[in-house]
Amino acid sequence: MGSLHRTPVRVVPVRDLDETRPYPLALAGTDLTTSGEHLVARYASRWSKEQSIKDGKNLLGAGDTQNRLLAAVERTTPLGLANLTILVL
Known part of the structure; x- marks a missing residue:
């Protein structure tokens, strides 16, 4: 059994209209x-x-x-993402 067990999943194939390959992306939900x-x-x-x-x-x-x-945990990741923003800008 997988992580979803018996939960029904819907898969939507997606492609760009200019794409030559049939469906390079499939979204699941x-x-x-x-x-x-x-x-x-x-x-x-x-x-x-x-x-x-991810970046x-x-x-x-x-x-x-x-x-x-707890205070350090709540500050570290937002600070890291703020640093990424500064880096990108």
Whole structure:
């Protein structure tokens, strides 16, 4: 059994209209009532946020700290992402 067990999953194949390959991207979600267009829009709206978090972790090591105190944990990752913003600007 996988992590979703018996949860139904909807897969929406996506491609650019100018793309020659059939469907280079497939989006998966457990929301079966949302339209395919809305699911694609939801993924697209999250893309820049997810990419920023990935860059912060990979480039600056944000999230790799070994803090124990709650205040330090709450400050370290936001500071790392703020540093990424300064770096990009």
